[in-house]
Amino acid sequence: MEKMFEVFPSTDAQKVSLAAFTLEDDARRWWMMIREGNPDLTWARFLELFYDKHFPLSVRNRKATEFQMLTQGSKTVAEYDRAFTELARYAPHMVGNEYMKARKFESGLRGPIQDQVNLLNVPTYAGVLDKAILAEANLNKSQSSGKSQRKRQTYDNREEEADPNDAEEKTVEDGPNNANQEGGTRPTCPSCGKLYFGVCLRATGACFGCGERGHRIKDCPKVKTKDDKKR
Structure with a gap:
């Protein structure tokens, strides 16, 4: 709804009415209870009540901590990017601008990838993501080449051991x-x-x-x- 309001500017009353119209099941029943006691509900107050009910502060704090501890681990760069984007909204103080966002993402990259990326000191999140994907591809290519070479050496050794x-x-x-x-x-x-x-x-x-x-x-x-x- 907030994304839609960016394109179609609306008053507070219109925002509340449109958002309430989309609610279903438990959320709809919750709205039926609170609207009687809040006839002139502002959009900011509506969001506050909505999140207190359906997205408690304890859950938001847990998500913020999860983002703070987030690292790439065994995930691909693309998978890490998806998790990063999903959790970043719960800790806006850690990604207040492009530079902070780029450094936070970079700090969680897997060692070999981070070693290649942080030398470039890319100032934007999109730039760090792009360089991380390229570094990952190069490392995968290098590892595949190394495995092929080891297989060839093993094959040659077996051939030598099998000398008639x-x-x-x-x-x-x-x-x-x-x-x-x-x-x-x-x-x-x-x-x-x-x-x-x-x-x-x-x-x-x-x-x-x-x-x-x-x-x-x-x-x-x-x-x-x-x-x-x-x-």
């Missing part, structure tokens, strides 16, 4: 060259983390079949020769 030469490496490490040392405790190789005596072929880049460098066991000419003879 691992089985052949174990065969070479446990081969006859180490047989004379079976009685001792096998040390842990610092390169591949496995237990065996001798030189780690993985660390030297040597072939697991013949021990020579320059090729892998799948391309080893000596292993192929042995396989051909078996056939």
